[in-house]
Amino acid sequence: MRISIGNDHAGPDYKKAIVHWLQNQGHEVINHGTDTEASVDYPDFGHPVALDVAEGRADFGIVICGSGNGINMTVNKHQAIRSALCWTKEIAALARQHNDANIISIPARFTAVPQAVEMVATFLETPFEGGRHQNRVQKIACS
Structure with a gap:
């Protein structure tokens, strides 16, 4: 899979x-994130991830900021994006199973690094259930 991260x-x-x-799992990564702790604006890193996913350059996206909220709001401005703010691997699984989340x-300020890796693994390994959830997911788009 190709994964975009910001x-x-x-x-x-x-x-x-x-x-x-x-990379150890064999995924290709498109990196839009900063590598330093110097203050930056999260939309500058979220929009490119959303575009990668929406335009098919990436299968899924991962976005990270202090609360997870600001960058989540940013990527969800894109019509084809269903981004889920996740705090646990169980929420990550449900975001995929029930909401077909693609980001x-x-x-970062409320999870540990190993927990974040575990959430990403769960997110990527969990399929969308479809069925009764399909109609609900289709109603999310407001086009």
Whole structure:
């Protein structure tokens, strides 16, 4: 799979660990994130991830900021994106199973690095269930 990742200054260590895990799993990574803790604006890193996913350059996206909220709001502005703010692997699984989420948003200041890697693994390994959830997912788009 091809995965697009973006992060602000709260997430360089998270991104590094996640990218390492992704590459060890054989995934290709498109990196839009910063590598330093110098203050940056999360939309500058979220929009490119959303575009990669929406335009088919990536199968899934991962975004990381301090609370996970700002970058999640940013990517969800894109019509084809269903990004889920996840705090646990169980939420990550449900985001895929029930919502067909295509981007996971991680709150760096409220999760540990190993927990974030575990959430990403769960997110990528969990299929969308379809069925009764399909109609609900179709109603999310407001076009």
